[in-house]
């Protein structure tokens with residue numbers, strides 16, 4: 001006899017346009033039989049850790065250009081199960097590549113169990129001796145985003161001046177750490193005194209500032225970069241991008257990783273000075289991590305080396321329990337998190 005459980009999962013009640021709030025979410029429950037037909041390709045995964053990421057908000061809107069741009073960012077309907085990156089354990093498998101008990105990483109759900117059918121993105125996980133949570137953040141999508149964005153898009157040279165926004169966040173802190181290890185001069189910005197102290201004292205950024213205390217961002221960046229910025233790793237967009245472009249050196253590079261300040265405010269836009277862009281021959285390039293799986297093995301081996309030698313620090317911000325997902329998610333847009341935000345759903 002197969003066991004039947006109640007599968008609790010998080011859904012949106014209606015589309016969210018603007019800042020998300022707890023009342024936009026609900027916990028739904030479905031009965032779930034923990035078995036699958038042999039050779040059905042279906043897999044049931046018990047979710048252990050799930051990632052909490054800003055891009056999900058763009059999927060929750062009634063409309064966003066992002067929804068047609070990437071298969072990971074398709075629109076979410078109210079009431080629907082929400083797929084998200086994470087780590088879990090197989091409880092039933094109709095796919096010969098996976099067995100009950102296998103640890104897996106990939107696109108699971110903001111729920112207690114994930115029922116995966118048709119095409120899914122999942123692979124077996126060898127934890128390599130590291131905690132499972134590392135495979136959600138540091139060795140997962142955030143880590144690859146930082147690595148690919150910095151090395152492939154920014155094309156750094158030793159000694160260059162690097163500016164990172166949302167520097168205490170999941171991607172930002174890693175970009176700063178990679179840049180410093182590579183021999184760049186790194187300045188970060190973040191939204192509180194505590195985060196600024198963390199960047200300088202714990203992560204060894206050469207300098208950092210609280211953007212919320214600054215009234216003239218162009219002048220602020222001029223103070224931190226009297227000789228100009230070679231690389232701006234943009235996680236926030238809008239005014240910060242404008243200020244960074246105004247302070248770029250010739251042949252400067254901007255990697256547009258994210259524009260979080262524009263996710264919650266549809267009217268907000270960056271209007272960088274295009275004369276600057278032209279005369280300083282600045283490259284502004286957007287990228288998506290999904291286009292960079294070709295360097296995944298290089299990313300893993302380099303990062304594992306850094307972890308083993310203690311050169312890189314893993315900064316995680318973990319909430320516990322499925323019911324904490326809405327608040328964990330909302331917190332991203334209030335700057336509550338330091339490091340990779342994720343939710344631990346269950347013990348192994």
Ligand SMILES: NC(=O)c1ccc[n+]([C@@H]2O[C@H](COP(=O)([O-])OP(=O)(O)OC[C@H]3O[C@@H](n4cnc5c(N)ncnc54)[C@H](OP(=O)(O)O)[C@@H]3O)[C@@H](O)[C@H]2O)c1
Pocket residue numbers: 052053054055141142145166167168169170171172189190191192195235236256257258259260261262287288289290331332333334335336337338339340341
């Ligand atoms: N291109 C890709 O493939 C890809 C992949 C992953 C992530 N991303 C993007 O990268 C960025 C960082 O993602 P993450 O997962 O590492 O998140 P995160 O940085 O860990 O969390 C978001 C942070 O953004 C800051 N923030 C929130 N609202 C803001 C606003 N209005 N203005 C300025 N800063 C704001 C907050 O920090 P403060 O306290 O500093 O404000 C918050 O902690 C996001 O834009 C995300 O969408 C892109």
